[in-house]
Amino acid sequence: MSTREPRKRIHLAAHFPGVNSTTVWADPRSGSQIDFSSFEHLARTAERGLFDFFFLAEGLRLREHAGRIHDLDVVGRPESITVLNALAAVTDRLGLAATVNATFNEPYELARRLASLDHLSAGRAAWNVVTSSDAFTGENFRRGGYLDRADRYTRAAEFLATARELWDSWTPEGTPKPFAHSGPQFRIDGEFTVPRSPQGHPVVIQAGDSPEGREFAASGADIVFTRHSTLEAGREFYADVKGRLARHGREPGDLKIMPGVTYVLGDTDADARERAAEIRAQQVSPQNAILALEQIWGRDLSGHDPDGPLPDVDPDPDSTLVQGRVRVADPVGTARKWRALSEAKGLSIRQTVIEATGRQSFVGSPETVAAALEEFVATDAADGFILVPHLTPGGLDDFVDRVVPLLQERGVFRTEYTGTTLRSHLGLPSPYERVEKA
Amino acid sequence: MTSTRPLHLAAELAPGHGRAAPGPDTAARTVALARLAEAAGLDFLTHDDSFARPGLDALAVLARVAPETRSVGLVPTVTTTHTEPFHVQAAVATLDWVSRGRAGWRIDVSPTGAEARLFGRRPAPPTAELWQEAGEVAEVSRKLWDSWEDDAEIRDAATGRFVDRRKLHHVNFQGATFSVKGPSIVPRPPQGNPVTVVDATRPAARETAAHHADVALIAAATAEEAAALRAELHRGARAHGRDPGQLRVLLSLTVDPDAYEGGPGALAGLIADWHAGGAVDGFHLVPVVPERDLERFAAVTVPLLAGRGLFRTSYEGTTLRDHLGLERPESQYAAGARVRTGAGA
């Protein structure tokens, strides 16, 4: 291999495996999704592995299926920012990222909570800005669900801009200056209660995939969390999003692209493949297979045998069966693909779902997985990865013990933390340097 | 004369008004104070907050303190006027999870126009209405904490079900200014319901305290006045169908123990006398300078009380409800679980 250029360094994050259909709960090693000890274990493991950050997702209404609360997957989680403040006490360097919805919060309060986390963690806070327009979730909130889908990023962009005005409103010497913001979404004024925090602005993550979402990321996010986790799709996404940066006066290094990925390790590649198949069978129970089908078809398919053939009927395009979860974009096309797969390989409903959904991104011996991760980053399919283990809380242990040392040997991952803030781990400038540069 | 009722002691952590703005040393400072209070065996610590003066988010500060303490209760002020009830209850439930059952919240309102302009959603209504709304936030929070029954999680591999959905409940709360569908996203916290504290030193808050508080804070110049206030709160609680035995009334004492006439030792005498006379269930120390005053209180006043057998020498339970002698409530939905299933409930 050529040694002309220094190798691109990999960034790593740990996604807590909680409310997620890939989290295996019917395994004797599966622990609590809510006890603080589970969060502590995973965060300490990530920090032992010198990860950039720890990541928590958010869902503000329990999912429902056919008007009833979905009961097949792990459910129940803590409020993110609160649990991250507690984790700040048991970790030292690890970044702490909370997913928080811009639709169901107000800039003053959320900016204050994020700045507080940045102070209490000495510069390790990050905010994954998600948007929602769905009236189903809105039923839990004062504002309800009246936001048009088209407005979700308008609000998110003005929300973020307003938050930055608040974070900037104290002088570096520690004097608050009054602020006033007046825009279509927010008209607020007063004084912010929190002094400038160690990072100035917490690190901003974006996780939407629409053109508006990508543009929002290009205009001001520090990290994109994406689902494009194959080499091909990753390169395409990477080129698209990085290509948008120049128009916003930003450089390619200013925005890190990190797909969410899963992995299975084994002593050999064959061993890992065997374990991967076992895990897929645990993830897709017979009941979950029918449910996955119903989510595509939008119909009650409870009468079907999970070990039998796929239904003959076509999906209902206008179904409201599934609530609290994004519905697949093209149900009819997806159903056609699943049918073809089932016929070609002679697969039952359950086998088809196992085959067609949620295949693990990286499967192999530690050497194989380390090489594949390096290839992704070296060939611009990603700048790093948000790892989603399938077990709580021990699911990251083997990766840290077996893969991280290999990445270090390859010279593509840090061997110690060189800075104290999340920005420093990511190689991102302070927001104030950026302003001065411009 | 000795009292039969246990004595409860609490203290405030936030620096007084006009103190230096908080910054990077907040975590270390607060942890040190909390450990001091914990070594003295205090029931709980409050941390004041508002959107109107410099300071970090109080619930965040106490979440940061939780893993570095083991026993002391943690009670941040949480405002209900401009915040989302659903988020607020989830944060308090999470504080209970990360502290393993030591969380409370002191409900407060945001009455000023200046606070309303920070949010720009609505002008500040009259204070009486804000306390009414705070009461509704307390009520919906209890419903949401109860919306997961304790045994909702079943992990039943045979049927593929992680939860028993008959034990998860929509709360369908309709208040005057907001509504919430539920259930909560957070499983039922360790204490069932974290402890609700209301500062009833202000008359506008008294009705909400009688209706919703597990702990009410009062101010009084004499033991007689304190006893009358306590009786009034008990009457109010009874009128709302509550057992007054589940309401603790603590007297707020804004003092510098050294400046107190006779010093921190004499302060112990006052506490012992008022408590023995049945005027109050305990005291909430509001120090002038927490670092100095809490240290004196812990080093001199509390040991004197413990030495006279009036205060615990070590924690007996692990949760804040244990310290306060309050029952862990059953979920209000537990009895009717069978008829309240699904979305249509």
Ligand SMILES: Cc1cc2nc3c(=O)[nH]c(=O)nc-3n(C[C@H](O)[C@H](O)[C@H](O)COP(=O)(O)O)c2cc1C
């Ligand atoms: C990888 C990934 C993770 C996401 N995680 C969350 C989440 O935890 N909570 C949430 O409410 N939305 C989440 N979303 C949804 C989005 O952030 C986004 O708000 C939504 O997809 C609408 O934007 P879009 O139309 O640009 O995709 C996630 C999306 C992606 C791609």
